[in-house]
Amino acid sequence: MQIKFSTKGSTLIISIIGELDHHSAETVRRKADYEIMKSTTKNLIFDFSQTTFMDSSGIGVIMGRYKNIEKLNGKAAAVNVNDQIARIFEMSGLSKIIPICDNIDSAIKMM
């Protein structure tokens, strides 16, 4: 698993490349929190376009980052979510607080 960060204005885009499970969760948690703490970050977008696998450990990681950005009065969204990941988002209720958008531009507009 690799994690890449990019920014669009004050939005931090977190791209998860490869598999997000319990094993890779700690790396995502540590690296993402470090980026979020940079004062320029207002909102978060999780980009799943290159995520090949995610299980319920991913829910915990995403939820945790959402809580951190929420404390800073920011919002979060998810983009490029495949069917498998969308199902996990739906069943956990994650999609109610982190909306799934078609692409980065529509997510930025929505936030």
Added chain:
Amino acid sequence: MQPINEMKLEFLSKSNNESFARVVAAAFVSQLDPTLDEIADIKTAVSEAVTNAIIHGYENSIGYVKMHCKLYEDSVEISISDEGKGIEDIELARQPLYTSKPELERSGMGFTVMESFMDKVEVISQKDKGTCVKMYKTFNSLK
């Protein structure tokens, strides 16, 4: 009913074996030629059960996790077992969003995901003896 094929695997309760276990299970069921979505369901369910064995069964100490797969004409039975600390209240553990480890950012959705991606999930557990999760799935594409 006799299985048409069967395999057993044992590996250490290390988190890098989570992906190893789900890839092995996916490769094994692939010989039936299910759809990619059905294989993804198997991978996710196996990943949840193995993660539970590592985090909750062994609580990050080292022990063996066992996987036992039986293939039938159009279905699979997968057992994941550990010899860890066991589950005291299985009903509670299976509740959506319940987790005994909220401090680790666990979502409490493991069993719910297994139940949703497989047809049936049975849990047998004894305190200080271990846990066995048995999961069944019929591949509708092969019926």
